Amino acid sequence: MKLIGKFLITGGFLILGACDGGSRDRGRSGPAAAADAYQQSLAPAQQALARHPRHPRLLQVLGAIHHRRGKFREALECYRQARREDPEAAEPLFSLAEVHLQLGENAEAMEAYRQALPLLPANEKGRALFGLGQACFNAGQFGEAASHLRAALGAGAGGAEVHYQLGKALDAHSRGLKSIPGHEKESEQAALEGIQALEAAVAQSPAHAQAHFLLGGMYQRRNQMVRARQELETFRRVKPPSEALKEEETARAEVTFLARSLVQIAGALIDLGDHGEALALAREAVRADGSFVEARVLEGRALLKLERFDEAQQAYQQALDRDRDQAESLWNIGKIHLRRNRVQEAAPLLLKAVEIRKTFAEGWELLVELSQEHSLFADRAEEFATKALGLRPSPKNYSNLAMVCFSQGNAEKSRQVLLEGLKRYPHEPELEEGLRALQQTLKR
């Protein structure tokens, strides 16, 4: 149980719980329907900042509150301050860029994206390059926009939208070049590449109405009228209908925004150790929007930090009642069961949580421990250990996989794993000891 205890006191409980606001059910409209969520969000954000001055995440939340209300200058100031407080964080730069884009300040947006680039890991650079492409397009620099968007694709930013934006930039670039004598060939190349990009967009997302629309226009300009008609007909078919704005939608948007803001502030306060205040805000979010799953999750997280386990379990259970796949709730209820030695109750919850969040290394590691110490999921022990090692190739995980293989009678594979581990971590005592023990056992 030592291992389980360690998970309880580290971030292991919470690591699944990044709030993205995406998990919520819709349809209910709270009594605060027509209220102004801006003012209601502003006060707690400012109070939290008073308690934790210049905290970058809180500044980021405050910026988002201003931003959403169209107070761009105030938002810029918050994001700039967040940037100053945490120069290594890319998020404030993305927020700055977004505001500049909306203000039509394309040069400033480009600069922010450029500054974000070196702060991002390789697999996320595409996001900044995509932003750069959009800023260049808005500035009328269509060729440069296309270059950045190509680079975004190269950096792994896939998706129909990137292909579409590239197609759009190339179409504009091609049309711009066409009017310049001597650039006809270049214009034609850009048009052809633009069509390819748009075709890629609709291949990935057949209902991408804008891509079909633009393709229709491009084919029309090239006098390919049959293709043009086909694309325009598809555009007409897949184009989403324009629907009336419903009063409950506008009210709902306010309630959602308020709850989301409160949850974001609460999340930052938990990270700051201000658990009591975080709990109060999470509960306020629950009151504002009882259907907002993330509010229940934050409530559970704050209660867990306050070691109020029964209440935490209750809050997480309420989140699960609305979203049975809410991974953090599954995980932490499972952990609470473990804490109470209710391993049988815990195991299926933990397994489900990890199967939902497949990249949660600690999760696979815990499942390995459960399989070894409690003989649970014995037939999947090797799978768990392999996944844990794949996500986190630590000496411990090499050792675990070797142990599982050995216990399943596969001594050779066990040896291979240990050798591989030692290649990565030469002279690592745990692995050397494991290899010695294995060789002695094999000799006997």
Place this chain on the structure above:
Amino acid sequence: MTIKKKTSLHFLSMPLFLASAPVLIWADDRPPFPEFVDAAQELGVTFVHDSGFDGKRYRVVETVTGGLALLDFDSDGWLDLYFTNGRKIEPGAQPPRNALFRGQGDGTFKEVGAAAKVDDPELSLGCAVADIDGDGDPDLYVTNWGPNRLYRNNGDGTFTDIAAAAGVALTSMDSGCVFFDMDGDGDLDLYVASYVIDEQREYPPCYVRGIPGYWPPRNYPAAPHHLLENQGNGRFAEVSALSGIRNVDPGRGLGTVSADLNGDGHPDLYVANDTTANYLFLGDGKGKFTETGLVSGTAYGEEGAEMGSMGIAAQDYDGDGRLDLCVTNYQNQLNNLFRATGRDFFEDNARLAGIAEGNLPEVAWGVGFVDLDNDGWRDLFIANGHLNPGAHEIDQRTSYPQRKRAFRNLGNGRFEEVSRSCGAAVETPRVSRGIAFGDLDNDGDLDAVVLNSGGKAEVLRNEGGKDNGWCFIRLIGAGLNRDAIGALVAVTAGGRTQWGVRHSAESYLSANDPRLHFGLGQARKIDQIEVRWPDGKREAWKDLPARRLITLTEGKRDFEASELPARKTAAGN
């Protein structure tokens, strides 16, 4: 002074309208763009618009009122101004009325709406002007939420509303309207765009982020539009279904123009719809129309989204002999600059032409392709203003009153924004709607009159230098279409040709100066004017003087070139 000259009459044997023209590009030493001064007060234009908003109830119609017309109703050579007005739900004992300001010839105006019997107290939206009975004076059609008016000019300074007798007293929420000869029978037919069907009794606000405002148009069903055929006997018959204009998804119609947009010799219609796809109805010249908005590239914005389209300018801005369109749109949507490619297809060049920057926060309405500096290239002028008084509360980028935008045509397919150099009258934010262009002071350059929603009208007097040449062309057509509505005019001077079309309404629910204006740059004379008349006949006149009002009459070999009427007093310009 009047010059009368005989010249040879050419019936053109080839489509000269499509002949390529040399491109004149100004060097960097362009003269400054004209400044504009709001001279409304000085000139006695005291019109104050009432949108109908009472501060509590939010009727969508209040957001879209505001057309006006420039016409010379008394044929004295001086433009007069007609303003439409709104109306509150409870208008009180003295409801706001439409107003007619007569140009008195001394540079000032006097309100004569009641005396002329055009001071309609209904809630009016737009208007179109044309001589519908061929008697030589302009008549006026006014769209209302309530019965529309057809004011026949009696020729004695008064009008008579003959809408009911003529069968055009439509009662839907009508907006844009145009006279045009759809079937080539020589008389003027009438297209009337309708906006929405609003049968509400209460008008609660729509709260967006806690701020009250108007419900979006998409919350109201679109109203069917109307096409009315002139029977030639003073009556019009509704042919909406027969003509094909109803074979479309309903659109919330606003600005409307008619012109031969695909160059086939037949008048077409373009309708700016609010939050629904815009229409391009191609006419067959026999009264039948086919909607081609999607395939022509003019139905949507650059990304295939329905736009909140308002106003339209339809002229040739790039000098290729094809009519282009500028369509003004709602906030967060770029205005469209639909350049005709000559293959029944337009491409939106707003970004490429340089008019996109800074456009997104604006709600744009009145618009004109007008040569404001007389350099021979049509510039672009746009009137802006939001419809929600609380717009700034939910988006700092925008505001209820907004500045106007002026773009100088660089002659190479691109525009340069020159608003900042146009003076305070252009830069001062207003809640503008309709704008109409014309030479109010007969000094050879174009002035502008702006209807501001819920505010004072502006008369933007063009204070530009008089270095460049110009001409105004008055067309007199044969038959009942005496104003030659739909005629296409090509003016060749100084080595290049420019084109203009005669509209009965344009911009946002408005009518411009009935005289076609052309800037001539440094050209001292006009080499040739060619006219394609609405009945398809083509005529050309050679060697005409610059800086004159030139009157061309269909089938007459002579032209008349006269100076613009001089002011009765020596003061001013």
